[in-house]
Amino acid sequence: MYLGPSKTDLDAAAAAEAERRATSIRKVKLRSQFAETLTIAVASPKGSAGKTPTARGVAAAFGRERGGGVVAVDMNELRGTLAQRSVTTHDGHIGGLVDSAEYLLGAHARSVEVERCMNRQPDSYEWVLASDPGTTVPLSAEDFTTVHTILKRFYPILVLDTGNAELASSWQAATREADLLVVPMKWRGDHIRPAAEMLTSMVHRGERVAGRTVIVGTNAPGEADLLAKEEAARFFKGLPIVEIPADPALNAAIIRWEELRPETQTAFEVLAATLTDLAKGATS
Numbered sequence: 001m002y003l004g005p006s007k008t009d010l011d012a013a014a015a016a017e018a019e020r021r022a023t024s025i026r027k028v029k030l031r032s033q034f035a036e037t038l039t040i041a042v043a044s045p046k047g048s049a050g051k052t053p054t055a056r057g058v059a060a061a062f063g064r065e066r067g068g069g070v071v072a073v074d075m076n077e078l079r080g081t082l083a084q085r086s087v088t089t090h091d092g093h094i095g096g097l098v099d100s101a102e103y104l105l106g107a108h109a110r111s112v113e114v115e116r117c118m119n120r121q122p123d124s125y126e127w128v129l130a131s132d133p134g135t136t137v138p139l140s141a142e143d144f145t146t147v148h149t150i151l152k153r154f155y156p157i158l159v160l161d162t163g164n165a166e167l168a169s170s171w172q173a174a175t176r177e178a179d180l181l182v183v184p185m186k187w188r189g190d191h192i193r194p195a196a197e198m199l200t201s202m203v204h205r206g207e208r209v210a211g212r213t214v215i216v217g218t219n220a221p222g223e224a225d226l227l228a229k230e231e232a233a234r235f236f237k238g239l240p241i242v243e244i245p246a247d248p249a250l251n252a253a254i255i256r257w258e259e260l261r262p263e264t265q266t267a268f269e270v271l272a273a274t275l276t277d278l279a280k281g282a283t284s
Contacts, residue, residue: 023266029273030065037152038279041075041160041178043171045194050184050218052085053250055161056128057268058182058275060257062157063126065269069156070126071118073147075174076163077138083119083130085255092117094139094147095132101146111154124257127155141169148177166198176207180275184216184244187229196235210238211281214274217243220251240278242271 005013042055059072074082074094083093096117103109118127129147131139151158160174175181183199185191199209215236217224233241244250244267249259257265 026269026273027065029276030062030269032276032280034156034279037156037158038180038275039148039152039158039160039178040180040182040275041162041175042182042184043162043175043198044184044191045164045166045198046185046191047164049186049191049195050216050244052081052161053255054182054184054216054218054244054271055082055159056085056255057244057250057260057264058271059126059128059157059159060121060124060255061265061268061272062159063121064124064257065272066125066157068120068125068127070159071129071151071155071157072126072159072161073129073151074131075139075144075160075170076131077165077168077170078131078135078163079133080131080161080163082128082161083133084253086119086128086130087121087254087256088119088128088130090119091130091133092119093130093132094143095135097129097147097150098143101150104150105146105153109150109153114150114154121257126159138168139170141173144170144173144177148174166201175202176205179212180278181209181213182216182271182275183213184218185232186219187217187224187226187232189225189228189231192228192232192235199236212278213239214271214278215239215241216271217241219243220246240274242267242274244268244271 042051055072059070063070074080118129120127162171162174165171183195185195245263247261247264
């Protein structure tokens, strides 16, 4: 005699429905419209904290769902690696925007002319703007303002992959002007404390941290120290924390959205949705 579905079956069906609902809500958030261009700075004073993979991942999450309209910008003061971790078909870079600024800030500039300096990612549709590999002069705050102003004319979401030099004028300009901050780190003391000091310095400069900052855990297998993770929860109390799971595709020479594991894609979507929530909260 059939007695209907078992409790296990009912629980599984309820869990699947809850997951479908959460996915739908998350994707709607990623397609949100903003009154102004949303600028997200990925910043950490520690090398190997995962800034570039995090910048690529969150830009790809937005770009994939929105079908474009997103630019990931290498704002390292000298030579960054964003382009090396991306699909590129030409060697255009940020210097092209700076050199053509007078025209691109004028009334006749078109997005297609900006895009000659960038590379579109074929599976996630965001654009990547590389740093200038041949430069011997660091980007200045004025250079940042120029590039930022040009890109804001044409694109609704910008993701800035910053360097490690907190004292660089371009770094300070990028983090100051950003609407949102993403701070990636390993759950280790030598990552957590410098990040906490960075945020404290921002507060001392009169910059807002609460309400615009997300902490991101970027640990490979065996890297996380559970005591350090608890320390991070105390240091960053009140700030949202998102963990990106370990994924071999994040360590590949080129990061491709379709090669990330489903749980990694979901984590980057959660990060993007969390940023959207903060952005909406700031403007509501």
